[in-house]
Amino acid sequence: MLSPEKNAQILKSIAQRLGFEACGIAKAGFLEEEAPRLENWLNQNYQGEMGYLANHFDKRLDPTKLVPGAKTVVSLIYNYYPENKLPEDTDSIKLAKYAYGEDYHFVIKDKLKTFIELIREEIGEVEGRAFVDSAPVMERQWAQKSGLGWLGKNSLLLNRKMGSFFFLAELIIDLEAQPDTPLSKDYCGTCTACVDACPTDAIAKAGVVDGSRCISYLTIELKDAIPSEFQGKMENWVFGCDICQDVCPWNRFSKPHSEPKFIPDPELRDFSNQDWIEMTEDTFRKVFKKSPLKRTKFAGLSRNIEFLISND
Incomplete structure (x- = not known):
C-alpha cells in the first residue's frame, strides 16, 4: 500500500501525461461553508429555469453521498483558449470560445476514463467516478479547495498562470491522497472589470451571478422566448458569452491550447x-x-439569431 504522498505524486504525474494543465487534490467531505451560500442563491431564484440545480442538494455539497466511500476529490484543469479567435468585433455574430470545436464533455470524459485505468495500473484497485460538468458537483469550489485558484467576482475560477479560459473536471475516488493547500487569497482585489462590462447586469454582487440574467443562460439554458428587456444588450452573442472573461486582467496570461479537437470547423472560420x-x-x-x-x-440557435436581428 502506497502512502498518501506517493498517491498524490502519481495522480499529478498521470494528469500531466494526459495533457491536463493542472491537478489539485482535496479531501472529500461536506462543504460546510457552501451550504448557506447555495441555499441563498437558490432562494433568490438566480438559477432561472435551471431547476436541476436545486436537485440533489445534499449530494451537491457532499461528494461522499455521490460516491460512497470517497476519500479524495481530484480537480483538473484543461485549457481551451484558442490560438486564433473567430471574429469578435462589434458587428460580428459571436459564440463562446469553448464552443469553437468538439463538445468538451466527450473529449475530456475520454481522458478521465484513461485516467482511472492508469490509476488502477499504477496504484491498484481504486473505485470512483469521473465528472465533467455532468453531475451535482461544485467543481469551482473543489478546485479552489485543492489550490487551483480562487473564485472571481464573475464566480469563475481564476488561476494566476492561466486566467479562466479552461474546463474543470473531477475524479471522486476512494483513494487516500495528500491534499493540497487551498488558495485563501482573493487576487481580484478592487478590480470590477467583469461587473462593469456585463451588459445584462448579471453579476449581482462580487462572486454571485444571477444566472437568469446571464447571456450564456439566455442563449443556451432558457427554452422559452428571450425576455424583451434584454433587447439591445446581447452584444451579438448567439451561444454563450465571454465578456466577463475577455475583460479580466488575469486572462492576459491565457496561452493557446494544444487540443486538435477544439480547433473550429474550417467552414465556421469563414x-x-x-x-x-x-x-x-x-x-x-x-x-x-x-x-x-x-x-x-x-x-x-435560430431563436437567438432572430432575437439579435430584431434588435436592429
Missing part, C-alpha cells in the same frame, strides 16, 4: 453574419455535428 442568418438545418448539422451548439438544437 462564417459571415449573413451565413449565420441564412443557415439551414442541414448546414447546422454538418458544421456543428460534434459541437456543444447541438445543445440548443437548430431551433434554439
Whole structure:
C-alpha cells in the first residue's frame, strides 16, 4: 500500500501525461461553508429555469453521498483558449470560445476514463467516478479547495498562470491522497472589470451571478422566448458569452491550447453574419455535428439569431 504522498505524486504525474494543465487534490467531505451560500442563491431564484440545480442538494455539497466511500476529490484543469479567435468585433455574430470545436464533455470524459485505468495500473484497485460538468458537483469550489485558484467576482475560477479560459473536471475516488493547500487569497482585489462590462447586469454582487440574467443562460439554458428587456444588450452573442472573461486582467496570461479537437470547423472560420442568418438545418448539422451548439438544437440557435436581428 502506497502512502498518501506517493498517491498524490502519481495522480499529478498521470494528469500531466494526459495533457491536463493542472491537478489539485482535496479531501472529500461536506462543504460546510457552501451550504448557506447555495441555499441563498437558490432562494433568490438566480438559477432561472435551471431547476436541476436545486436537485440533489445534499449530494451537491457532499461528494461522499455521490460516491460512497470517497476519500479524495481530484480537480483538473484543461485549457481551451484558442490560438486564433473567430471574429469578435462589434458587428460580428459571436459564440463562446469553448464552443469553437468538439463538445468538451466527450473529449475530456475520454481522458478521465484513461485516467482511472492508469490509476488502477499504477496504484491498484481504486473505485470512483469521473465528472465533467455532468453531475451535482461544485467543481469551482473543489478546485479552489485543492489550490487551483480562487473564485472571481464573475464566480469563475481564476488561476494566476492561466486566467479562466479552461474546463474543470473531477475524479471522486476512494483513494487516500495528500491534499493540497487551498488558495485563501482573493487576487481580484478592487478590480470590477467583469461587473462593469456585463451588459445584462448579471453579476449581482462580487462572486454571485444571477444566472437568469446571464447571456450564456439566455442563449443556451432558457427554452422559452428571450425576455424583451434584454433587447439591445446581447452584444451579438448567439451561444454563450465571454465578456466577463475577455475583460479580466488575469486572462492576459491565457496561452493557446494544444487540443486538435477544439480547433473550429474550417467552414465556421469563414462564417459571415449573413451565413449565420441564412443557415439551414442541414448546414447546422454538418458544421456543428460534434459541437456543444447541438445543445440548443437548430431551433434554439435560430431563436437567438432572430432575437439579435430584431434588435436592429
